[in-house]
Amino acid sequence: MSSPNPHITVALIGNPNSGKSTLFNSLTGLNQKTGNYAGVTVDKHYGSFKFKGIDYKITDLPGTYSLYPKSIDEQVACKAILSEKNPVDVVVIVADSSNLKRHLLLATQVIDLKKACVLVLNMIDEADKNNITIYQNELEKLMDVPVVAVDSRNKRGITELKEAIIKAKVSDSIFYDFEKQAQLLPESNSYKKVIESQFHENKSGLKEFELADNIHRFSKINYIIAKCLKQPVQIDKSVTQKLDAFFTHKIFGFAFFFLILFIIFQFIFFVAEWPMTLIEEGFAQLMNFTSNLLPKGQLNDLIVNGILAGLSGIVIFVPQIALLFLFIAILEDTGYMARASFILDKIMRRFGLNGKSVIPMVSSVACAVPSIMSTRTITNWKDRIITILVTPLISCSARLPVYTLLISIMFSGKQSMGFFNYQGMVLMSMYLLGFAAALLAAFVLKHLLKTNEKSYFIMELPVYRKPQLQTVSILVLSKVKVFLFDAGKIILAISIVLWFLTSHTPSYNFENVEKGYQIAIASAPNDSLKQNLEAQLQSEKLEASYAGILGKKMEPVIHPLGFDWKIGIALITSFAAREVFVGTMATIYSSGDGENTETLREKLMAEKNYKTREPAYSNAVCWSLLIFYVFAMQCMSTLATTYRETKHWKWPAIQLVFMTGLAYLSSLIIYQVLS
Amino acid sequence: MRTLDTLIQGQMATIIDFTDDFLSLKFIEMGCLPGEKIRLANIAPLGDPIAIEVSGYLLSLRKQEAATIVVKLIPENTIESCVIS
Numbered sequence: 149m150s151s152p153n154p155h156i157t158v159a160l161i162g163n164p165n166s167g168k169s170t171l172f173n174s175l176t177g178l179n180q181k182t183g184n185y186a187g188v189t190v191d192k193h194y195g196s197f198k199f200k201g202i203d204y205k206i207t208d209l210p211g212t213y214s215l216y217p218k219s220i221d222e223q224v225a226c227k228a229i230l231s232e233k234n235p236v237d238v239v240v241i242v243a244d245s246s247n248l249k250r251h252l253l254l255a256t257q258v259i260d261l262k263k264a265c266v267l268v269l270n271m272i273d274e275a276d277k278n279n280i281t282i283y284q285n286e287l288e289k290l291m292d293v294p295v296v297a298v299d300s301r302n303k304r305g306i307t308e309l310k311e312a313i314i315k316a317k318v319s320d321s322i323f324y325d326f327e328k329q330a331q332l333l334p335e336s337n338s339y340k341k342v343i344e345s346q347f348h349e350n351k352s353g354l355k356e357f358e359l360a361d362n363i364h365r366f367s368k369i370n371y372i373i374a375k376c377l378k379q380p381v382q383i384d385k386s387v388t389q390k391l392d393a394f395f396t397h398k399i400f401g402f403a404f405f406f407l408i409l410f411i412i413f414q415f416i417f418f419v420a421e422w423p424m425t426l427i428e429e430g431f432a433q434l435m436n437f438t439s440n441l442l443p444k445g446q447l448n449d450l451i452v453n454g455i456l457a458g459l460s461g462i463v464i465f466v467p468q469i470a471l472l473f474l475f476i477a478i479l480e481d482t483g484y485m486a487r488a489s490f491i492l493d494k495i496m497r498r499f500g501l502n503g504k505s506v507i508p509m510v511s512s513v514a515c516a517v518p519s520i521m522s523t524r525t526i527t528n529w530k531d532r533i534i535t536i537l538v539t540p541l542i543s544c545s546a547r548l549p550v551y552t553l554l555i556s557i558m559f560s561g562k563q564s565m566g567f568f569n570y571q572g573m574v575l576m577s578m579y580l581l582g583f584a585a586a587l588l589a590a591f592v593l594k595h596l597l598k599t600n601e602k603s604y605f606i607m608e609l610p611v612y613r614k615p616q617l618q619t620v621s622i623l624v625l626s627k628v629k630v631f632l633f634d635a636g637k638i639i640l641a642i643s644i645v646l647w648f649l650t651s652h653t654p655s656y657n658f659e660n661v662e663k664g665y666q667i668a669i670a671s672a673p674n675d676s677l678k679q680n681l682e683a684q685l686q687s688e689k690l691e692a693s694y695a696g697i698l699g700k701k702m703e704p705v706i707h708p709l710g711f712d713w714k715i716g717i718a719l720i721t722s723f724a725a726r727e728v729f730v731g732t733m734a735t736i737y738s739s740g741d742g743e744n745t746e747t748l749r750e751k752l753m754a755e756k757n758y759k760t761r762e763p764a765y766s767n768a769v770c771w772s773l774l775i776f777y778v779f780a781m782q783c784m785s786t787l788a789t790t791y792r793e794t795k796h797w798k799w800p801a802i803q804l805v806f807m808t809g810l811a812y813l814s815s816l817i818i819y820q821v822l823s
Numbered sequence: 824m825r826t827l828d829t830l831i832q833g834q835m836a837t838i839i840d841f842t843d844d845f846l847s848l849k850f851i852e853m854g855c856l857p858g859e860k861i862r863l864a865n866i867a868p869l870g871d872p873i874a875i876e877v878s879g880y881l882l883s884l885r886k887q888e889a890a891t892i893v894v895k896l897i898p899e900n901t902i903e904s905c906v907i908s
Contacts, residue, residue: 247880249878249879250854250880355844359848363857366854366856388881396867396868402868490867490872490874491867491869493867494867495869604846604885605888606846606853608880608882608883609880609881609882609883
């Protein structure tokens with residue numbers, strides 16, 4: 149196609165597992181972006197390349213098996229190719245060379261739309277390895293579009309493909325069953341009209357036509373295959389068979405899966421800690437530097453404690469996201485993920501989940517944010533939404549400091565009973581409680597959620613392949629970018645709101661209080677007194693702030709759970725991240741910055757309820773608070789990520805209400821029973 | 824009437840018909856056409872789902888889905904001459 153248009157738009161279409169994304173990466177390199185299709189949660193991958201002075205804008209459409217969509221992804225691909233608003237100039241049909249028969253179905257459908265096309269015989273190396281010979285010229289003649297053999301993993305045939313895109317043409321061949329169309333859908337007088345009519349109304353005759361049309365196509369494809377393909381009598385599948393025998397084995401299969409889980413867990417829980425500490429320290433230094441650089445005052449406070457602190461809270465997630473996606477990309481790229489799904493499906497389906505829900509759920513022991521992002525691998529919409537909704541119930545690493553503090557208060561001074569250690573047992577039961585709640589919630593949601601999408605588990609088990617550095621690294625990079633820029637915006641906004649709530653007070657005379665403290669601090673005879681006064685000032689400041697007022701206003705609501713206004717403030721600030729609970733309590737009880745929890749623990753244990761004069765942190769209160777932290781949705785980053793991944797505020801709202809409701813009820817029962 | 828879910832590992836069969844309208848559309852676009860030869864390649868360790876070899880690749884499906892595919896068993900002694908392509 150020679151066009152004076154300086155921009156030529158190209159769309160890649162193909163079955164899942166056709167190597168489409170690898171081809172897309174080879175064409176664009178890093179000149180690619182990830183966006184969203186309007187109204188749906190499907191990621192849009194687009195990029196550009198320049199060839200012979202012409203700019204090409206290229207979109208990698210979601211994988212689809214045919215133009216009769218059966219899932220949201222497939223619908224997006226189908227609509228994109230028909231779009232009149234963003235018309236596609238050239239369609240590149242990507243087919244797996246060693247699986248040509250099935251892949252030609254979509255190819256013949258796309259050709260029938262009468263768009264300029266190129267057919268790519270992708271993964272030609274795999275076909276060569278299996279001694280499959282494709283007579284390219286013959287195929288080109290029968291399909292009547294340029295045909296190019298490409299090995300996108302080793303970047304062979306990429307230039308030839310670019311040449312072919314210039315020569316793309318509208319085929320004169322017709323593959324669709326026009327007799328059936330005339331009979332069943334007379335008003336849709338072209339194949340394009342038939343395909344378009346699927347999106348308008350529930351047309352009668354469409355299903356019958358689809359069935360007849362695809363069978364008709366396969367009879368033509370069989371003829372093409374017979375003419376253009378020479379393959380050995382029996383393709384050697386022994387490698388796949390041997391690997392499958394291991395990966396889906398009764399014992400080794402599960403053992404290997406748990407080993408993988410264990411490794412992922414180690415990485416996102418322990419290895420990620422190292423870069424996370426670096427990020428934290430880096431930001432602390434930057435905040436310190438900025439705070440000293442700028443003149444003291446409101447703006448300084450906003451930039452340092454509002455914006456920089458918020459940014460630090462966003463960037464801190466990057467190591468965990470990058471590591472989790474590194475593993476997921478490798479598992480997907482090698483073909484193992486489909487096997488994991490295969491062996492786990494029977495267990496997970498009972499809970500309305502999917503075999504692919506296991507990795508996100510286990511990863512959320514570290515953090516729910518990367519886990520929710522990783523649910524993209526679940527293609528079934530309902531399974532995916534359920535996984536997203538229940539994942540935050542699993543105890544994440546941010547809850548650990550809260551658990552540790554509370555458990556140490558409950559069991560301080562108590563001797564461990566021989567082999568068993570109470571504290572460890574309680575800690576473990578909190579984790580188990582989270583898991584049980586997640587599974588139970590999934591089971592309930594399975595019956596509550598209604599969907600138009602039919603649920604099935606008809607899935608290709610791809611051949612095993614070596615993971616590719618480029619594919620893996622581009623995926624990791626794009627996930628990190630999506631998190632930083634999409635979810636990051638929301639997290640930053642909430643951080644600034646939280647900063648305002650904790651640092652501002654409606655009371656006018658607080659300035660005088662602060663001045664009084666400052667004079668006292670300046671004239672304090674020694675450092676320890678200075679520190680004490682400073683801590684007291686911070687404590688009073690927090691109490692007088694909007695958050696402090698909110699905490700007090702909340703007291704009647706949380707009183708039945710055994711919580712006072714001080715806990716109320718900590719519940720509000722926990723929204724930044726649950727572990728902030730400890731820091732806030734430390735500020736309220738003016739026991740330093742929360743680094744040293746020993747003094748905080750002592751202060752909490754000595755605390756008396758200001759009404760009853762009973763110990764404020766009785767076992768009943770601690771249990772109630774502990775249970776509250778297991779269930780409650782108190783994490784703005786999780787809510788922001790859920791929004792990003794579902795593209796609808798409905799889902800984070802449901803998460804917030806059902807988890808916090810569950811937490812409130814459970815804590816209420818626990819406290820009322822124990823006190 | 825024999826359905827796909829009743830095959831044992833390694834057995835081969837020919838697809839005859841489908842009993843579920845929606846699933847039949849899905850199966851056909853996955854290359855499972857009437858007349859196509861298949862082989863039960865693998866059964867998940869917990870007995871479900873199963874994997875079949877069809878049209879040169881592996882397809883996994885749940886047993887309840889396999890129960891909607893009517894098949895005709897290919898007797899063992901004729902397997903030698905059968906090719907799944």
